[in-house]
Amino acid sequence: MSLKSRVTVPNLDLPLAGGGRFNLAEQKPAAFTMLVVYRGLHCPICKGYLNDLNRKMGDFEQAGVIAVAATSDNAERAEKAKLDWKLDRLPLAYDMPIDIGREWGLSVSKAIGDAEPEVFLEPGLFLVDPDRKLYAASVQTMPFARPNFAEVLQAVQYVVKNGYPARGEA
Numbered sequence: 001m002s003l004k005s006r007v008t009v010p011n012l013d014l015p016l017a018g019g020g021r022f023n024l025a026e027q028k029p030a031a032f033t034m035l036v037v038y039r040g041l042h043c044p045i046c047k048g049y050l051n052d053l054n055r056k057m058g059d060f061e062q063a064g065v066i067a068v069a070a071t072s073d074n075a076e077r078a079e080k081a082k083l084d085w086k087l088d089r090l091p092l093a094y095d096m097p098i099d100i101g102r103e104w105g106l107s108v109s110k111a112i113g114d115a116e117p118e119v120f121l122e123p124g125l126f127l128v129d130p131d132r133k134l135y136a137a138s139v140q141t142m143p144f145a146r147p148n149f150a151e152v153l154q155a156v157q158y159v160v161k162n163g164y165p166a167r168g169e170a
Contacts, residue, residue, distance in 0.1 A: 002105035002137075002139070003104060003105050003126075003134045003137060004134065004168065004169055005133075005134050005135065005136070005137075005166040005167060005168040005169040006133050006134065006166050006169040007133060007134055007169070008131075008132050008133055008134075009024070009104070009126070009128055009132055009133070009134050010100060010103045010104060011023070011024050011025045011132075012024040012035070012070065012093070012096070012100065013025075014070060014093035014094065014095060014096055015075065015093065015094060015095060016091050016092060016093055016094075017075070017078040017079045017081070017082040017091075017092040017093075017094060018079070018082060018092075022068050022070070022091060022093040024128065024132065025132065027066050027128075027130075028130065029064055029065060029066040029130055030064030030065075030130075031063060031064030031065055031129075031130075031156060031159075031160050032064070032065050032066075032127040032128060032129060032130075032135060032156060033065070033066045033067075033068070033127075033128045034060065034065050034066070034067040034068070034125065034126070034127055034128075034152070035068060035070060035124075035125070035126040035128065036049075036050070036053060036067065036068070036069045036070070036123075036124075036125050036126075037069070037070050037071065037096070037101065037104070037106055037121055037122075037123055037124040037125075037126075038050060038069050038070070038071050038123055039071070039109075039120055039121065039122060039123060039143055040071050040072065040073040040077060040081070040116070040117060040120050041073055041077040041078075041080055041081045041084075041115075042113070042115040042116045042117070043143055045143040045144070045146075046081075046123070046143065047081075047085050049123075049146055050069055050081075050085060050087055050090060051085060051086070051087070052149050053067060053069070053090055053149050054085075054086075054087045054088065054089050054090040056149050056150070056153060057089040057090055058089075059153055060149075060153060060156075063153060063156045063157050063160065064156075064160060065127075065153075065156055067090065067091075068090075068091045068092075068093055069087075069090055069091070069092050069093065070092075070093040070094070070096045071092070071093070071094050071096060071120075071121065072094075072095070072096045072097070072098060072101060072117070072119075072120050072121045073094050073095075073117065073120070074094065074095060074117075075094055075095065077094070077117075078092050078093075078094030078095075096121060098119055098120075098121065101121040104124065104126070105124070105137070105139055106121045106122060106123075106124045106139060107121070107122040107139065107140070107141040107142075108120070108121060108122065109122055109142075122139075122140055122141055122142060122143070123139075123140045123143060123146055124137065124138065124139040124140065125137065125138045125139075125146065125147050125152070127152075127156070129166070133166070134166070135159075135166045136155075136166065136168075
């Protein structure tokens with residue numbers, strides 16, 4: 001199943017590494033909530049990708065974006081990723097159920113090595129407007145070819161400045 005632009009996305013209510021919860025319905029972004037789903041602790045590409053976002057958190061906040069990363073990893077693996085990857089600004093939500101990931105249109109993979117969980121979600125990036133409607137999405141079936149955060153930031157700034165509408169709803 002894939003999501004369509006301008007349609008309300010499924011709610012997410014997930015625990016956060018370090019304590020607290022992320023509840024999508026409670027977010028009040030000026031522009032968007034950006035949900036970045038990552039594969040998990042086993043993924044070195046995710047580490048670099050999330051480190052890039054962690055460095056750009058202030059820029060996204062200035063652009064009116066609330067960013068959160070989410071994974072199907074358990075608490076222990078998410079806490080280790082947050083600590084080992086030095087993600088001091090980026091909230092990490094964990095225990096995203098596989099069936100909820102499928103509702104969001106995410107691909108699911110089975111482990112091919114000992115370091116991987118038995119099943120896990122593949123990456124996705126979602127911009128959700130303040131009314132919890134999907135503005136944009138990019139979903140991958142493997143760890144490669146993810147949206148560049150500098151380009152996403154530029155796009156958000158353009159969209160907000162010019163009132164550019166969501167596309168892809170037809």
